[in-house]
Amino acid sequence: MAFLFTILSGLLLLAVPIDAQVYMGEERSSYAFTWVQPLNTTILGQYGHSEPVYPSPRTTGSGEWAEAYEKARNFVTELTLAEKSDMVTGAPGPCVGNIYAIPRLNFSGLCLQDGPVSLRVADYVSVFPSGVTVAASWDKAVMYERNLAMGREFRAKGAHVALAPSVGPMGRCVYSGRNWEGFSPDPYLSGVAMELGIKGLQDAGVQAVAKHLIANEQEIQRNPLYYSNGTVQFEAISSNVDDRTLHELYLWPFANAVHAGVSSVMCSYQRLNGSYACQNSKLLNGLLKDELGFQGYVVSDWYALHAGVDAAEAGMDMDMPGTSRYNRTVVPELGRMSSFFGGNITTGVRNGSLEETRLDDMVTRIMTPYFYLHQDEAYPMVDASSIFLNTFYNQSSWLRDWNITQDTSVRDVRENHAQIIRRHAAESTVLLKNNNALPLNAPRYIGIFGNDAGEGQNGPLNRFGSPDSLEYGTYAVGGGSGAARLTDLVTPQEAIKARASQDGTVVESWLNNPLIAESDVASLWSYQGPDVCLVFLKSWAREVIDRETLQLDWNGTQVVKSVASACNNTIVITHSAGVNVLPFADHPNVTAILLAHYPGQESGNSITDVLYGAVNPSGRLPYTIAYDEADYNAPIVTDIQTTGVDDWQSWFDERLEIDYRYFDAHNIPVRYEFGYGLSYTTFAMFDIMLESTQQLGSISRFPVEEPVAPGGNPELWQTLYNVRVDVTNTGRVRGSAVPQLYLSFPDSTPLGTPPRQLRGFEKVELAPGERRTVAFALIRRDISYWDVVSQEWAIPSGEFVVSAGFSSRDLVVSTNMTPIASTSV
Numbered sequence: 017m018a019f020l021f022t023i024l025s026g027l028l029l030l031a032v033p034i035d036a037q038v039y040m041g042e043e044r045s046s047y048a049f050t051w052v053q054p055l056n057t058t059i060l061g062q063y064g065h066s067e068p069v070y071p072s073p074r075t076t077g078s079g080e081w082a083e084a085y086e087k088a089r090n091f092v093t094e095l096t097l098a099e100k101s102d103m104v105t106g107a108p109g110p111c112v113g114n115i116y117a118i119p120r121l122n123f124s125g126l127c128l129q130d131g132p133v134s135l136r137v138a139d140y141v142s143v144f145p146s147g148v149t150v151a152a153s154w155d156k157a158v159m160y161e162r163n164l165a166m167g168r169e170f171r172a173k174g175a176h177v178a179l180a181p182s183v184g185p186m187g188r189c190v191y192s193g194r195n196w197e198g199f200s201p202d203p204y205l206s207g208v209a210m211e212l213g214i215k216g217l218q219d220a221g222v223q224a225v226a227k228h229l230i231a232n233e234q235e236i237q238r239n240p241l242y243y244s245n246g247t248v249q250f251e252a253i254s255s256n257v258d259d260r261t262l263h264e265l266y267l268w269p270f271a272n273a274v275h276a277g278v279s280s281v282m283c284s285y286q287r288l289n290g291s292y293a294c295q296n297s298k299l300l301n302g303l304l305k306d307e308l309g310f311q312g313y314v315v316s317d318w319y320a321l322h323a324g325v326d327a328a329e330a331g332m333d334m335d336m337p338g339t340s341r342y343n344r345t346v347v348p349e350l351g352r353m354s355s356f357f358g359g360n361i362t363t364g365v366r367n368g369s370l371e372e373t374r375l376d377d378m379v380t381r382i383m384t385p386y387f388y389l390h391q392d393e394a395y396p397m398v399d400a401s402s403i404f405l406n407t408f409y410n411q412s413s414w415l416r417d418w419n420i421t422q423d424t425s426v427r428d429v430r431e432n433h434a435q436i437i438r439r440h441a442a443e444s445t446v447l448l449k450n451n452n453a454l455p456l457n458a459p460r461y462i463g464i465f466g467n468d469a470g471e472g473q474n475g476p477l478n479r480f481g482s483p484d485s486l487e488y489g490t491y492a493v494g495g496g497s498g499a500a501r502l503t504d505l506v507t508p509q510e511a512i513k514a515r516a517s518q519d520g521t522v523v524e525s526w527l528n529n530p531l532i533a534e535s536d537v538a539s540l541w542s543y544q545g546p547d548v549c550l551v552f553l554k555s556w557a558r559e560v561i562d563r564e565t566l567q568l569d570w571n572g573t574q575v576v577k578s579v580a581s582a583c584n585n586t587i588v589i590t591h592s593a594g595v596n597v598l599p600f601a602d603h604p605n606v607t608a609i610l611l612a613h614y615p616g617q618e619s620g621n622s623i624t625d626v627l628y629g630a631v632n633p634s635g636r637l638p639y640t641i642a643y644d645e646a647d648y649n650a651p652i653v654t655d656i657q658t659t660g661v662d663d664w665q666s667w668f669d670e671r672l673e674i675d676y677r678y679f680d681a682h683n684i685p686v687r688y689e690f691g692y693g694l695s696y697t698t699f700a701m702f703d704i705m706l707e708s709t710q711q712l713g714s715i716s717r718f719p720v721e722e723p724v725a726p727g728g729n730p731e732l733w734q735t736l737y738n739v740r741v742d743v744t745n746t747g748r749v750r751g752s753a754v755p756q757l758y759l760s761f762p763d764s765t766p767l768g769t770p771p772r773q774l775r776g777f778e779k780v781e782l783a784p785g786e787r788r789t790v791a792f793a794l795i796r797r798d799i800s801y802w803d804v805v806s807q808e809w810a811i812p813s814g815e816f817v818v819s820a821g822f823s824s825r826d827l828v829v830s831t832n833m834t835p836i837a838s839t840s841v
Contacts, residue, residue, distance in 0.1 A: 300331025496559020
């Protein structure tokens with residue numbers, strides 16, 4: 017079934033209440049919908065609107081879930097109504113999110129834990145590279161291996177559900193505080209990372225949660241603002257996105273997630289086109305469960321639910337953490353009855369305002385991935401460290417309800433993951449500049465500068481710290497619920513000293529000396545000075561707030577200029593959440609620049625491996641670095657000057673033009689383009705070849721209608737073309753090339769189509785002189801655009817340009833293809 021998703025301009029949706037009920041201060045009505053002419057279309061046009069889509073589609077267990085689906089259905093038949101309500105409602109417990117156990121059915125409950133880089137609420141776990149770091153690897157093996165290892169740790173600690181991976185925010189705005197948790201503003205790169213990350217987690221036996229659905233692109237005003245009496249002063253910001261942009265940008269990686277068989281999808285805090293994402297029926301029922309064929313369950317972000325039965329009918333399946341934000345302030349003991357779900361769901365079924373079949377579907381969706389991943393078979397109990405480190409719940413409120421032994425023993429689940437983290441972080445490091453300064457070759461004297469090289473002073477976990485409290489110490493991970501407990505951290509200073517000692521190199525450090533920001537840096541040493549000056553800089557980002565600047569923290573630019581004024585071999589290394597402008601990049605004494613992002617616990621070892629050439633850098637930029645902050649579009653809404661309760665609105669007017677798509681569309685020069693990165697060797701590309709997998713003239717404009725499977729119409733995932741290019745290592749050392757494939761769509765495609773779009777990438781390791789053929793597969797979705805009239809993915813008529821190269825602006829070879837003639841339909 018196809019649904020239109022538009023901003024209404026000439027019609028008003030009139031909601032006629034049939035049977036109003038009041039639950040826990042929330043008015044809930046059943047509605048009959050009809051369309052009438054609005055009284056004031058100007059007022060109506062101020063804000064985005066989402067059309068209603070009901071009823072919520074039932075899961076069918078399609079794909080590989082058929083056997084697990086039958087087990088889940090049988091399980092549901094054994095439940096009482098109260099137990100069903102408990103199954104869809106978070107409860108106090110040992111984990112960040114908990115579902116009560118049902119011992120009589122041998123169901124031990126569900127444990128949901130943060131987050132995208134580590135099991136945050138536990139000890140003796142590893143801290144992995146962040147999402148943006150992994151995206152910078154452009155390495156599909158890394159994207160899978162990282163989450164497979166992480167998933168094994170979650171499982172060993174007794175967590176059934178990992179609240180990861182994240183692709184929302186995707187990175188529309190460079191200032192968003194959570195961009196580092198996700199991957200890239202490019203939907204293709206993010207989609208691949210999302211799909212492989214989900215497979216890694218679930219191959220380890222842990223349920224993956226794709227988050228945050230959808231257009232969750234800023235932190236400011238992500239939740240409602242309340243007066244002291246509990247009434248709403250301002251609703252959360254509304255992300256207003258047109259239909260085509262929603263499909264081609266923000267929904268794209270979620271389609272990959274569903275196609276990968278993701279267990280759960282987490283809806284986000286803000287509103288989408290005027291309706292809260294966690295009760296937006298068009299989003300949850302229409303797009304996710306109907307169009308994409310999602311078979312798992314929708315879980316709310318914590319306190320993102322603002323309705324009970326209405327939200328269930330709109331497609332919400334699990335309320336987390338099981339308490340309303342407002343009730344949390346007035347109910348000191350967090351309990352079952354303070355949720356928008358819980359007892360309200362029970363009451364709704366009993367009074368007929370919610371069909372029990374809908375509740376049965378909610379529970380079936382929750383239990384199907386549980387059985388599919390065999391979590392009913394000897395699953396580990398929740399580890400003791402989660403109990404004592406979890407500050408989310410008071411133990412006295414839940415301990416009596418859980419069969420957990422209070423002992424102080426904890427399981428060390430780290431295995432050999434430090435080695436994996438070290439390798440992944442090194443392979444994700446991006447070399448932006450190198451004037452023959454790297455790799456280091458037994459320098460006589462190294463100077464280390466900057467406040468990012470040494471130990472921090474705020475303990476192993478600083479979830480919501482601000483830059484003001486994090487002046488000293490290296491950044492291995494960002495803050496918020498995506499943070500991690502660094503029970504083991506190797507700093508750059510200690511790793512460099514250890515490696516330098518092998519060569520007898522003198523290493524001196526001026527990590528936080530105030531003279532660094534002044535001009536007379538040469539006074540810091542008494543003789544010739546260092547052969548190489550390593551400057552470690554950083555920038556902080558976290559959940560709840562957005563970044564205020566793209567400059568490096570703690571006057572980083574001036575630090576570089578001061579050091580470089582006295583040292584003609586200055587190498588800059590940054591640990592950052594993502595985009596930083598680099599005004600010092602052209603300084604003649606800045607001989608090399610490395611971006612390491614948030615590399616995880618092996619930060620020092622991984623960067624030292626790159627500095628000394630034990631690892632040839634092969635990272636590439638997953639975003640664009642502009643010359644100036646003002647060059648970026650898609651700003652965050654930081655304030656409003658009006659007082660209307662709905663006045664926080666974010667219009668995604670840039671549509672498809674974010675990151676390199678925007679810079680290319682407007683021919684804006686950039687400092688370093690999307691996909692860019694250097695190596696200690698060089699590469700060349702030759703001989704692009706294109707083959708169609710279909711008979712000549714057999715490709716149709718629209719996909720053949722097929723029963724929807726996870727990911728949507730299966731036809732969209734069918735390979736239509738194979739592209740091959742030859743890549744050669746033309747240098748003197750072994751290294752990894754990252755050939756990239758871009759498409760330019762025909763002129764017949766609607767206006768606003770970006771000049772180039774990424775549609776393939778591979779990482780290939782080559783010995784000096786070695787030549788290898790690299791293959792890319794183009795599926796139907798890759799060569800289609802979302803047609804808002806037909807509500808289908810459509811292949812445009814005319815000629816595509818297929819280009820391959822080493823970045824979005826270094827396209828070496830190209831060819832043309834015409835999938836359908838201009839007269840085809």
